[in-house]
Every structure is written in C-alpha cells, then in structure tokens.
Amino acid sequence: MKNATEILDTYEQVGWKNNDPMAQVLQLRRDAPHALAELVLQAVDRQLESATFIDAALDLMDDSDYIATVARVWRQPRQDADSDIAGAILDSAALQHPDVFAPDWERLLMAAHAGHGGPSYQEDHAWRAIDRATLDDWLAGLEQDLSEGSVGRKRAIALLRSRRPDVVLHALQRLFPDPSDAEAASWLHQAGYATRAGALHALHGERPLHIGFSAEQRKRMQAEQPAWRRDIYKSHPTWISPEKPTTHARMGGVLSALCGLCHAPLHRLLALADPDAAGVPSGAALEFATCLSCQGWEADGALFYRHDGQGLPTTHPVQQRDAPLTPDYVASPLLEAQVDLFQAPARWRWQDWGESNGRQNLSRVGGAPSWVQSADYPECPDCGRHMDLAMQLDSGLPQADGGEWLWGSGGCNYTFWCKDCRVSGQLWQCT
Numbered sequence: 001m002k003n004a005t006e007i008l009d010t011y012e013q014v015g016w017k018n019n020d021p022m023a024q025v026l027q028l029r030r031d032a033p034h035a036l037a038e039l040v041l042q043a044v045d046r047q048l049e050s051a052t053f054i055d056a057a058l059d060l061m062d063d064s065d066y067i068a069t070v071a072r073v074w075r076q077p078r079q080d081a082d083s084d085i086a087g088a089i090l091d092s093a094a095l096q097h098p099d100v101f102a103p104d105w106e107r108l109l110m111a112a113h114a115g116h117g118g119p120s121y122q123e124d125h126a127w128r129a130i131d132r133a134t135l136d137d138w139l140a141g142l143e144q145d146l147s148e149g150s151v152g153r154k155r156a157i158a159l160l161r162s163r164r165p166d167v168v169l170h171a172l173q174r175l176f177p178d179p180s181d182a183e184a185a186s187w188l189h190q191a192g193y194a195t196r197a198g199a200l201h202a203l204h205g206e207r208p209l210h211i212g213f214s215a216e217q218r219k220r221m222q223a224e225q226p227a228w229r230r231d232i233y234k235s236h237p238t239w240i241s242p243e244k245p246t247t248h249a250r251m252g253g254v255l256s257a258l259c260g261l262c263h264a265p266l267h268r269l270l271a272l273a274d275p276d277a278a279g280v281p282s283g284a285a286l287e288f289a290t291c292l293s294c295q296g297w298e299a300d301g302a303l304f305y306r307h308d309g310q311g312l313p314t315t316h317p318v319q320q321r322d323a324p325l326t327p328d329y330v331a332s333p334l335l336e337a338q339v340d341l342f343q344a345p346a347r348w349r350w351q352d353w354g355e356s357n358g359r360q361n362l363s364r365v366g367g368a369p370s371w372v373q374s375a376d377y378p379e380c381p382d383c384g385r386h387m388d389l390a391m392q393l394d395s396g397l398p399q400a401d402g403g404e405w406l407w408g409s410g411g412c413n414y415t416f417w418c419k420d421c422r423v424s425g426q427l428w429q430c431t
C-alpha cells in the first residue's frame with residue numbers, strides 16, 4: 001500500500017500514465033481510512049491537475065474526518081488564492097456541510113466572489129446554513145445599493161438562497177422590483193421556489209430518500225464499470241441501503257396504459273405504495289411512468305400524465321395523438337425490480353450532478369434536484385402552475401433487454417408532480 005505522500009509524489013511525477021491513483025485511494029480507505037484526510041490536506045498545497053482521486057477521497061471519508069478536513073481547509077489562510085483543490089474541497093462543503101463556513105459568512109461572501117480562497121462555484125448552496133443574526137444584519141442592508149457587482153447585491157443573492165421563505169421573498173422583491181420580470185422567476189426557480197398569488201411556494205422538499213437498487217440491478221450496473229467505480233458502489237453511503245430501509249418501491253416493466261404519441265405501452269419508472277413517506281404528497285399509491293422511446297425525442301419539453309385514484313397514469317389529453325407516430329428508436333423498458341428507499345446520512349441531502357461525477361448515487365425520491373443544466377420546472381398542463389420535483393433518476397439504469405438506459409447522452413431524468421391536479425411530468429436534461 002502507498003501512503004498519502006507516496007500517492008501524491010507518484011501522481012506528480014507521472015500523472016495517470018501507468019499509474020492508478022484511484023485504486024491507491026481505495027486501498028488507503030480499506031487499510032488506513034483516516035489517512036484520506038492527510039492525503040487531501042497534502043494535496044491542497046500542490047498544483048495537481050485532473051486529480052479526481054482527491055474528490056473521491058473526500059467522498060469516501062467518514063463524516064467526522066470530512067468535517068475536520070473541510071474546516072481546516074477553510075480556516076487555513078492561503079498564499080496561493082487559486083488552489084483548484086482547495087476550491088473543489090470548499091465546493092463540496094457548500095453542499096455537504098455548509099455549517100463549516102459559520103460564523104464567517106461575510107468572509108465567504110467576499111471569498112466566493114473575488115476568487116480568494118473560497119468555493120469556486122457552489123457557494124450558493126452554502127447560504128442555507130446562514131445564521132439568523134447575519135440574515136437580519138444583511139436584510140437591514142438591503143436598502144443600500146444593489147447594482148451589479150455591489151456588496152449589497154451579493155448579499156441579496158445570498159439571502160435569496162437562504163431557504164428561509166420570508167427572507168427569500170424579501171430579497172427577491174428588492175432585487176426585482178417588477179414582479180413580472182422573467183429573470184425574477186428564473187432566479188427563484190434556481191433557488192427552488194415559485195410565487196403563487198404573491199406568496200412563496202417551495203418546488204422541492206429537503207429530505208430525499210435514495211433508491212437502493214436490487215442485487216440484480218447492482219450486478220448489471222457494475223458489470224461494465226472500472227474496478228474503482230465498482231468499489232465505490234459497494235462502499236458509498238448513497239449506494240448502500242441500510243438493513244431497514246424507510247420503504248420499498250417497484251421499478252421497471254410496462255403498464256397497460258399506452259403512450260399518447262407512439263401508442264406503445266408506457267414504461268414504469270417507479271411505483272410507490274406510500275409516496276407520502278417519500279415526501280410526495282398524494283394520499284394514495286402513485287405510479288410514475290413515461291415512454292422511454294418518445295420522451296425527449298418525439299416531443300419538446302416534458303411528457304405529462306394524469307393519475308387516477310389508484311395512482312395509475314394515463315397520457316395527458318394534450319399529448320394524445322389520434323394516429324401513432326413511429327419513434328426513431330424503440331426503447332426496452334427498465335429491468336423489473338423491487339428497490340429500497342432509504343435515508344442516507346444528512347451529508348448527502350444536497351448533491352450536485354457535476355460534482356458527483358459518477359461516484360454518488362443521484363437516483364432519489366424527494367429532496368432538491370441535481371440539475372444537469374439550469375433549473376427547469378415545467379408548468380402543469382391543467383392548472384398552469386410550476387410543478388414540484390418528486391424524483392430524479394440518473395443514467396445507467398439496467399433495462400429488460402440487457403441494455404443500460406442513458407437519458408440523452410448520459411443525463412438525468414426529473415419527475416414532477418402537481419398534487420392538486422394529480423398530474424405528473426417527465427423531463428430529462430443532459431450535457
């Protein structure tokens with residue numbers, strides 16, 4: 001086994017050529033897990049490029065080592081303001097442990113925007129941990145200049161991302177005095193809200209349940225993967241379901257209801273016996289489905305379904321064609337499986353699609369979306385209001401025919417829900 005210094009020395013000399021730092025990190029985790037912290041801290045002071053094994057080391061650290069490590073990186077004054085690795089570590093902290101920035105919120109504000117030793121692009125997620133005294137202080141300052149580039153504006157944007165509804169609305173009104181400004185709606189969506197009759201409406205929940213795949217699904221998902229990724233699938237807390245998961249759900253197969261576009265049977269994504277337990281308000285069972293052949297290819301925007309009292313979907317009338325179209329590609333349904341839904345440790349409630357980089361499980365019900373692109377909540381075809389996020393499914397799901405389902409070129413699918421109209425929407429994004 002190589003120790004932390006040897007892993008970094010070798011990587012500095014030869015990079016990835018005939019060298020497998022990812023395997024070395026996984027070995028280190030097995031034999032000396034606390035040494036991952038040493039590896040990450042040493043890496044901060046070196047100029048390393050494409051060092052994705054450092055991100056993996058961060059992901060794989062236990063919670064107490066992680067918290068201690070990000071705290072040290074945040075507190076350490078750095079001469080080299082542009083350490084990519086320090087920026088990446090603080091990016092992950094903004095998602096996984098934003099409390100690390102307390103009580104230096106003013107410093108975070110300056111660091112993030114000036115590029116001096118702060119997170120490089122995820123700082124918006126950190127503001128959800130901001131304390132009440134700082135909030136009140138910054139709210140009082142909203143009367144100042146909010147022009148582009150001003151400190152007042154930076155604070156207002158931070159308040160918009162604070163996840164405190166009263167504060168969010170106040171900051172929005174100061175930033176966008178004209179309520180019909182389209183930019184206001186888009187900023188608000190990015191923060192996970194919409195306005196309804198002047199009040200704030202949350203477009204997603206805070207506590208996701210991760211999908212724990214069946215043994216057969218896992219076997220197929222791992223089959224084509226490199227060894228390091230198989231190793232991570234077996235050890236990362238977002239992939240491993242506890243002995244007693246919160247609830248179960250059914251994935252895959254087809255329904256008797258037909259796609260409104262190609263008239264082939266709909267593909268089941270997830271049937272939830274108790275969607276309310278997963279934070280999807282329904283009051284009854286709910287079955288999410290789509291047409292994998294048509295969604296994203298044969299229609300612009302989302303596909304919509306109405307759900308009956310039992311939760312079964314039928315194509316929404318606005319997307320029902322009289323004559324079937326012929327899809328360019330006829331997709332096999334997802335592999336039928338019983339899956340677990342479980343609560344991963346709090347550190348994994350917020351996840352970023354780019355930052356996860358294939359290491360974390362992003363398939364989850366409820367919680368905040370991990371957008372591939374910018375926030376996009378479709379409007380319910382019945383009431384016209386923006387729909388809430390209910391679920392997201394990442395690429396790589398095994399199909400019944402042995403294939404591996406990718407959303408576009410390897411993106412993520414988002415399922416939306418309007419509880420008042422009992423309408424679901426399906427939309428995927430890819431790079």
Ligand SMILES: [Zn+2]
Pocket residue numbers: 259260261262263264291292293294295327
């Ligand atoms: Zn179809």
Ligand SMILES: [Zn+2]
Pocket residue numbers: 380381382383384385418420421422423
């Ligand atoms: Zn509706």
